[in-house]
Amino acid sequence: MNILITGGCGFLGARLARTLLQQGSLSLAGAAPRAINRITLADRVAPPEDLRADPRIASAEGDLLELIASGQGLPADTDLVFHLAAAVSGECEADFDLGMRSNLEATQVLLQACRALGSKPVLVFSSSVAVFGDSPEQPLPPVITDTTLPTPQNSYGIQKFIGEQLVADCTRKGFVRGRSVRLMTVSVRPGRPNAAASSFLSGMLREPLAGQRATCPVPPDTAVALSSPGNTVAGLIRAATASDGEWGARTAVNLPALTITVREMAQALERVAGPAATALIAWQPDAQIAKIVTSWPSRIQATRAKGLGLEADASFEAIIRAYAQENPDAVKLEVRG
Amino acid sequence: MNILITGGCGFLGARLARTLLQQGSLSLAGAAPRAINRITLADRVAPPEDLRADPRIASAEGDLLELIASGQGLPADTDLVFHLAAAVSGECEADFDLGMRSNLEATQVLLQACRALGSKPVLVFSSSVAVFGDSPEQPLPPVITDTTLPTPQNSYGIQKFIGEQLVADCTRKGFVRGRSVRLMTVSVRPGRPNAAASSFLSGMLREPLAGQRATCPVPPDTAVALSSPGNTVAGLIRAATASDGEWGARTAVNLPALTITVREMAQALERVAGPAATALIAWQPDAQIAKIVTSWPSRIQATRAKGLGLEADASFEAIIRAYAQENPDAVKLEVRG
Numbered sequence: 001m002n003i004l005i006t007g008g009c010g011f012l013g014a015r016l017a018r019t020l021l022q023q024g025s026l027s028l029a030g031a032a033p034r035a036i037n038r039i040t041l042a043d044r045v046a047p048p049e050d051l052r053a054d055p056r057i058a059s060a061e062g063d064l065l066e067l068i069a070s071g072q073g074l075p076a077d078t079d080l081v082f083h084l085a086a087a088v089s090g091e092c093e094a095d096f097d098l099g100m101r102s103n104l105e106a107t108q109v110l111l112q113a114c115r116a117l118g119s120k121p122v123l124v125f126s127s128s129v130a131v132f133g134d135s136p137e138q139p140l141p142p143v144i145t146d147t148t149l150p151t152p153q154n155s156y157g158i159q160k161f162i163g164e165q166l167v168a169d170c171t172r173k174g175f176v177r178g179r180s181v182r183l184m185t186v187s188v189r190p191g192r193p194n195a196a197a198s199s200f201l202s203g204m205l206r207e208p209l210a211g212q213r214a215t216c217p218v219p220p221d222t223a224v225a226l227s228s229p230g231n232t233v234a235g236l237i238r239a240a241t242a243s244d245g246e247w248g249a250r251t252a253v254n255l256p257a258l259t260i261t262v263r264e265m266a267q268a269l270e271r272v273a274g275p276a277a278t279a280l281i282a283w284q285p286d287a288q289i290a291k292i293v294t295s296w297p298s299r300i301q302a303t304r305a306k307g308l309g310l311e312a313d314a315s316f317e318a319i320i321r322a323y324a325q326e327n328p329d330a331v332k333l334e335v336r337g
Numbered sequence: 338m339n340i341l342i343t344g345g346c347g348f349l350g351a352r353l354a355r356t357l358l359q360q361g362s363l364s365l366a367g368a369a370p371r372a373i374n375r376i377t378l379a380d381r382v383a384p385p386e387d388l389r390a391d392p393r394i395a396s397a398e399g400d401l402l403e404l405i406a407s408g409q410g411l412p413a414d415t416d417l418v419f420h421l422a423a424a425v426s427g428e429c430e431a432d433f434d435l436g437m438r439s440n441l442e443a444t445q446v447l448l449q450a451c452r453a454l455g456s457k458p459v460l461v462f463s464s465s466v467a468v469f470g471d472s473p474e475q476p477l478p479p480v481i482t483d484t485t486l487p488t489p490q491n492s493y494g495i496q497k498f499i500g501e502q503l504v505a506d507c508t509r510k511g512f513v514r515g516r517s518v519r520l521m522t523v524s525v526r527p528g529r530p531n532a533a534a535s536s537f538l539s540g541m542l543r544e545p546l547a548g549q550r551a552t553c554p555v556p557p558d559t560a561v562a563l564s565s566p567g568n569t570v571a572g573l574i575r576a577a578t579a580s581d582g583e584w585g586a587r588t589a590v591n592l593p594a595l596t597i598t599v600r601e602m603a604q605a606l607e608r609v610a611g612p613a614a615t616a617l618i619a620w621q622p623d624a625q626i627a628k629i630v631t632s633w634p635s636r637i638q639a640t641r642a643k644g645l646g647l648e649a650d651a652s653f654e655a656i657i658r659a660y661a662q663e664n665p666d667a668v669k670l671e672v673r674g
Contacts, residue, residue, distance in 0.1 A: 138586035152502070
């Protein structure tokens with residue numbers, strides 16, 4: 001089996017690739033397991049060294065739109081595409097045209113390329129909880145379900161929601177077997193801050209654990225819907241392995257989320273790494289970021305995901321401990337217990 | 338005030354233009370009424386003669402995408418755009434790429450052109466009840482509201498729903514003051530059949546009244562959501578006159594609909610024009626058309642539209658009588674009462 005991961009050298013794409021390489025085979029859309037022969041990572045940058053060292057990894061380096069347009073992005077024998085590449089929420093808010101190109105146009109071009117294959121590949125589209133947005137004119141319901149009407153309050157959310165519609169229609173037309181999953185905010189992301197409005201939801205843990213200062217730009221009572229990197233990758237893979245019948249409707253599936261306030265996140269950090277860690281968090285409100293993040297929902301009823309056997313992370317403390325274990329070099333403070 | 342109507346030479350666009358010319362002025366988005374100086378009709382064909390004779394009518398003839406791209410489609414002093422141009426449902430189902438170009442790409446290009454004006458014109462986007470679609474995997478609720486999740490079951494519905502999202506985001510960004518209205522199936526349309534799957538919902542009245550045979554391709558119990566031409570135009574104009582506060586959320590507004598079965602439509606025809614009229618209807622099932630039409634909802638709770646003072650037509654009999662009065666040359670049978 002041959003797999004393409006767009007945005008495959010990003011944090012989530014690389015983790016997905018590692019997980020797939022480790023399991024070695026996949027039951028594609030409910031079929032019998034087949035060995036994974038090749039995973040192509042399409043991204044602006046080269047794959048991380050550990051992935052490059054695996055003979056099953058191929059790479060397509062460049063702008064996704066140009067890669068696909070020039071025929072290099074999507075190998076003709078691709079069975080499964082994970083479409084993760086995207087401009088993030090902060091970027092799309094700052095540069096409307098960039099978001100339309102990277103998120104909408106690139107998705108259209110990828111779908112057309114899949115259609116041209118004629119082989120109906122499975123396509124897992126990473127949508128986002130950001131399709132849901134609260135506004136004074138249209139308040140969000142207290143709990144989000146799989147059939148709640150998305151009312152995105154930022155361009156990123158609009159573009160992801162449009163992507164869901166395109167994937168649904170291309171599935172109905174028989175161009176792909178599409179599965180859109182709405183990813184929750186992933187925390188704790190390793191590495192460096194990015195331009196996502198949600199970036200601090202990793203940074204406020206990651207930086208203190210590394211002995212560095214971090215800021216929390218939203219009020220302590222702000223509730224968020226989180227998922228660990230491991231749980232998020234599990235959701236993406238399950239979307240690929242579900243049979244058409246298990247998957248059901250062509251609308252997007254909300255992945256499960258752990259609901260927690262940023263205050264509780266800091267408390268969990270303190271239990272794991274002591275008050276020296278939380279002392280490094282500066283609570284500095286940023287109206288621009290707060291406006292985006294507080295418009296997202298925090299309570300998600302992930303009924304369809306649960307039907308596929310997916311569950312939310314058990315606790316945020318467990319998420320922090322897993323991060324510390326997986327990224328020993330990035331943790332300078334002592335982790336207790 | 339200067340107005341652009343895309344698809345302005347189609348039946349609905351021309352009727353809208355006539356109504357606007359007749360009223361002579363408009364309260365744009367709640368402001369004081371201003372005289373209508375010019376209405377530009379952008380379409381592939383030339384305006385009907387009666388409109389061409391009015392000095393306030395200008396025309397832009399050609400493909401909308403090309404007109405806009407070449408700077409001819411959207412005059413720089415435009416205050417209000419009615420975006421009605423679209424490929425219809427049957428066409429989009431038969432030719433996916435045509436629908437994507439005419440409905441999605443043209444809407445994107447028009448929004449970019451409005452943005453480039455820098456004057457934040459009001460833009461009324463004609464979406465459609467076809468954004469709602471019933472499927473075995475995701476049955477429609479018995480009654481559709483303004484917050485029901487659309488699950489389009491055809492490409493036309495998907496493209497209209499995507500258009501709503503683009504209009505909402507361009508409104509949020511301050512590029513336009515957008516108002517998306519979901520039009521119900523318009524009946525009775527004068528003129529000739531078109532490629533819309535709903536075309537027969539006018540034809541089964543119009544053709545018998547003209548003494549010609551017509552077919553009804555769906556079972557008699559099929560319920561549909563209809564609006565007369567006059568009531569539909571009233572909804573479009575109200576979308577332009579509502580203040581931002583009256584309009585409310587940036588999501589689309591369902592226009593009111595008269596719910597009726599095709600059998601009841603035939604019965605109303607018989608009351609108006611006698612059994613000679615209904616004898617001309619052949620009940621010939623067409624699976625392809627029935628599949629599209631029966632996937633649309635028939636019961637619409639148009640709460641926001643009612644808040645704007647809009648109501649459904651009182652009866653289908655009244656709709657037929659209005660058609661006969663407005664189109665005397667097209668009616669050969671005697672209309673009673």
